Amino acid sequence: MESPEHAAGFWGRVLVAVSACVLTVSIVGSAAFLWFRIQERRELRTRVQGFIASLENRTDAELADRAAQLRGKPKVAEYVLPEIRRALRASRSEDQLCAVIRLCEAFVDRREIETALFELRGDRREVVAGAAVDALAKVQPAERAAELLGQVLAGAASGETVPAGVDSACAGLFRLGAAGRAEIEKRLESMTVDRRLWLVKYVNEVGGPYRESWLTLLGADTDAGVREAVARARVMPEPILSVRVPAPQGVGDDNQAHLASEARRPGDAGD
Template identity: 55%
Template sequence: MVSASACLLTVSILGSAVVLGYKAYRRYEMKSRVRGFISSLENRTPEELVDRAEELKQRPKVAQYILPELKRAMANARSEGQLCAAIEISRAFISHHSIERALFDLRRDPRETVASLAVSVLAQAQPPEHAAKLLGECLDGANAAEVADAVVDEVCAGLLRLGEPGLAEMKMRIGLLGPDRRVWIAGYVNAVGGPYRRLWLDMLLADAEPRVRDAAAKALAEDRVAAGS
């Protein structure tokens, strides 16, 4: 009886060891596949990267394997191409604070392509109020020429897309931007249009700089011309 019990215990222990060993192997296999995936990112086309990011959004359980390698790639990419590809993939994981933080840190990357791409992903954070706050913080230092033009471009575009939260944030931050940039915003908003076009132009119409007011007034005058035609 004792012998039978001992045998059963041995079999149970061996069975548990096999299961644990198999799980460990599966984790190792998954990590290897993830490393290979991250390493191959820079060889993907932009369309493929978008498709991959969408696929990953549908597989939240994969995040535990992807996130560590993705953060590592964003911090120590071997090339600008790999870094930009990793940023594109990070769109699928923007809800994770560690990825958001990594993207925010990249806003000051000396490579404008990298910095502006990171900011474009931050614009997708949720809720929109949080995304607007992140984009607004990306403008800190703009009045001291510490923010790349491409980053300012992305911030302005992102805030316009965010609607009311974006407009509210721009009203607080617009003083960080020079007159030339504010004139540019008037032209950009007028060209892009959208439901918040008029509210943005109204904001610029109250600007202290005459050139900015003139640009906004010119854009708004197009409405009257269109209405009278």
């Protein structure tokens, strides 16, 4: 008859062997699952990169539709947004970058997107800089958007913000109403006279519910030329100013800024 010790040893060895098999299967299964997940993520990233690359061929309506789809699929957006941020930092195509910025307008409430857009205020491709600052004007609440646009204006003197970014910041503050007026009031003294004259022209031409409030603010300017321009604007609502395009803060007259698109008129760029 087999001794109890011998039987216990046999079943112990069986248990060890079974445990080893189970552990091996578990390790192999985990490795296979991990490999599958890695491949799945690679394929997803490839598809997302293809999506980003195709944006420059989309219309504004199509971009808005894509943005709406992403907002409705938060899990998908989590994969797409890192690629969007990467494109904002590294894209060499101006058209693609502007399209990505347009898509970003749906996600400006996310701080990482806000930061990426803010960093583009100094992009030497002025169309890109202007588009990025335009997107920042859509940040909510309006007070936060005004604060960001004020910081954009603050970078003009040092060259951190290109002229098109300044144009878009001024236009964005005007659209923000009371929050924008409060911010521009803090920034007026640091602006050149040419820029303040441009503001009078812009406000007068765009008009709207905030026109009078801004003209009142600009009418108290320390420069007599700006005050006179405001007085003339109130008498004649149509564009009547003949001012040079405002030069960037701290830069000579030879380096002229671009007007915001809303204020461009034939012949305005000349003296």
